[in-house]
Amino acid sequence: MNKLGSIPLKDICIQDEFWNRYVELVRKIIIPYQWDILNDNLEGVETSHSIMNFKIAAGREQGEFYGAVFQDTDLAKWIEAVAYSLATDPDSKLEELVDDVVELIEEAQCLDGYINTYFTIKEPDLRFTNLKEGHELYCAGHLMEAAVAYYKATGKERFIHIVERFADLICDEFSPEKNGAGYPGHQEVEIGLIKLYEVTGKKKYIEQARLFLERRGTSPNYFLEEEKNPKFKPIFPEFMHYDTAYSQSHKPIREQTTAEGHAVRAVYMYSAMADIAAAYNDKELLSVCETLWKNIVGKRMYLTGGIGSSGILERFTANYDLPNNSNYSETCASIGLALFGRRMAQITHNASYMDVVERALYNTVLAGIAMDGKSFFYVNPLEVWPGNCIKRTSKEHVKPIRQPWFGVACCPPNVARTLASLGEYIYFYDENSIWVNLFISNQTTVKLQNREATLRLATRFPYDGKVHMEVDGEEGFCGKLYIRIPEYAKEYCVFVNGLELTQKEITNGYLEIEITSSKKTIDMEFTLKPRMIRANPLVKEDIGKVAIMKGPLVYCMEEVDNESNLPAYYIDSDTELEEFYDDTLLKGTMVIQCDGKKMIQEEWENETLYSEHPVKFAEKKIKFIPYPYWANRKTGEMIVWIKEFV
Structure with a gap:
């Protein structure tokens, strides 16, 4: 399989009327605001204690762990957002701040490489004894993603070496010789391990990710067996009797045909499955991904790109069950859907996946954050009556206004890292071709067969359907440009160097145009009428x-x-x-x-x-x-x- 690459963020400069307000918001407002929250510097918002937890685990402070079992991920996703921001807008003071945080994380790391403030402070003897609820591997995955992003942005290896030690411990702890049946309750470490493999070249990391996926849902069910262990201690007693579909462990992954359970867990898992399918040239696994994708977008997705119909356990329900005023549609779930769709587009070169990615990004993901960057939606309904958003009722999860923070704050830093990495969604490329996925004004450089070209894209999309592109390649540059034709663009015209293109070559939803070292201008106009x-x-x-x-x-x-x-x-x-x-x-x-x-x-x-x-x-x-x-x-x-x- 030819999985297309994403152009590095440092090579893309977004200059877009619609999106720049958000890109700038991340850098100027969201990152500093969330840093203050992680340090408990703001009054009137939910306490985070994230930095303090690491200080206690590192021995710098005395105290008790505070927060959810997965509190560490708030800091990890914040670092990842900062890394993406640094890639496009270097900031020495912000970089120094992250270096200090990395030092703190290293001090909190146990001698064997283990990192988790909840278990280090609160339950040191219960490590890896409750994979169902403990979120240790989930936290590990986000640390790995943050480290990889920071390494790519700065070239600094310290954080990479820290998470490598943790990854080595995980590979050893869950090797066939030790715990050959275990896998994470909340999927995410698979994505982290795959990314770590991609920058280190260490095959054992991606192989461990594959093993975690392949073990899932096999008989006997690991989570049901785990509960029989005398050392098993429930963390969320109220969830003790949830069904195995909640954690996508009801069947082996290759037998799953419908999107089930907790929506975020599901799409994170599907994203990792797509990566593994591409890395191992596993056509059967890719077919499973395609089946699951079709079930989501054809029967279980909201018009806004939201997924997860039930406020109880934040999960998928049944085909066509899409209530508007009580749905969950977690912001993180739409981010996960975008991650899954982007990977599927990279692997299949099919534009239909990016149609859904675009839908999720423009609607549910953006709805998840206020225009001032200081309040957030966790839940994204399609109908709200403030008078019935009442605590301890069926709609208590629905909020009529965004919240400054949450006790479970997975969504705010997730939105930040997504907006900061927006450039990764605009283009794909391989050695011969460039794919244009999203119509966002920008300038970038890309190499095809060691020949460089500059691409410029200018548009007022989505308010105006006109798109102007320039491709200016150095001598010897040649290749193909594939431009996505959105599914809603029923009418459009194309002009190349001023001449209308009457014979349009469309491949999997992409318009194909030859590009050479001669400067080429491409003007497109999509009819974007309200509908x-x-x-x-x-x-x-x-x-x-x-x-x-x-x-x-x-x-x-x-x-x-x-x-x-x-x-x-x-x-x-x-x-x-x-x-x-x-x-x-x-x-x-x-x-x-x-x-x-x-x-x-x-x-x-x-x-x-x-x-x-x-x-x-x-x-x-x-x-x-x-x-x-x-x-x-x-x-x-x-x-x-x-x-x-x-």
Whole structure:
């Protein structure tokens, strides 16, 4: 298999009207803000204690462990975000700060290489005795990812050597001779081990990742057997009786055909499976990945790229079960879906995967963070009524406003590392060709067969469908450029050096163009009109409703722009959707408006719950804004799916 590479972040400069606000937000606001939280320097937010946990484990401070068993990953993902930021915007002070943190992590490392503040401080005799809940391997994976990212950004090897010692311990501890049946409860170490292999060349790391995957779900089930061990100590007693599908251990991975269980665990596992399929040229495993992907995007994914329908255990449920006001759609799950889709696109060279990646990035991932970078959504519903987001009810997980931090804070640093690494999604390449995946204004350099070319891409996407590209190669440069044609681009035109391209070669959703050392300009125009989307009738929640999209962006109604009781609004199937750019709204955004109707309360008394009153409507002007921008002004209702008059 020819798995395409990603152009290094240091070689890409993003200069985009839509995305730069977020890229700059990470560097200027999010990284410093999250550092303050990790150090417990801010009042009025959930305590992190992450840095203090490492100081206690290192012997610098005295105290007790505080936080979730996986608290270490907040720091690891923060380091990873910093590393990606340093790759594009070097900052000596920030680099020194990370060097100090790496030194702290090394001091907290046990003599045998083990790193985990929860078990080092709280349960030193129970290491690796509760893989089901302990998250030791999950934490290890994020440390490995952080170390690899920091090494690529700075060339410094200290952190790599630290996590290598931990990886060596894991490979030894879970070797066939010792614990040949164990595997992580929460998948992630597989991704970390694979990345560590890619920079060190040590085959045992990727082989251990493969072994973890292949052991999963075999009989007898490891987690059920583990509970019989006298040293097993429950960490989450309330979850003791969850089914094995929750952790994707209900079947061996090659027998799994539907996405089950905890959504984040699932897509992290599928991402690792895709990597292993490519590395081992395992076509059977790749076919399993394709089957699981089709099940997700064809039957279990929200319009916004959200996954995980249930607030209970943050998990997948059943095909077409996609409730809008009680779903989970964790931000981390959409990030994991993007990671999975990107890998599948790299392996198969099929643009359809990047259609979904784009959907997830533009909608659920961006909705996960406020426009000021200082508050976050863990859960991403498609309909919110603040009055019923009540604690200890079925919707207590749904928040009408973003939170400054969480006791379980996996999502905020995950969003940070994703936005900081955005450049890795724009292009793929191999020795002969370049693939353009996302239409984000940027400049980059790439080498094909040791000949360099500069690529420039300029666009106002997703508000405007015009895309201008320049490819300027040095003497002897030649190859092919593959440009993704989005699935929603039903109409488009292409001009190469000013001449319209009438014969279009399309391969797996990519437009193929020859490029040489001669400077080549490519102008494309996609018709990006606002459009009405309808769900498969098997999605019972959305029968008789429409949603509005423009390009990859899902739009929503907010109470602040309309009125309360948003579910009472209707639109005609043939109504005209008007769009205009409002540079005063939400720092500038494209707004969509249309004529509609609202069921009125006129003859109803507030005390009357049921009546024979006929339905009456009032004419209304309806306003929609991009879904990722909701809840950035004031608390109120929000809705994506609107009732339709046919």
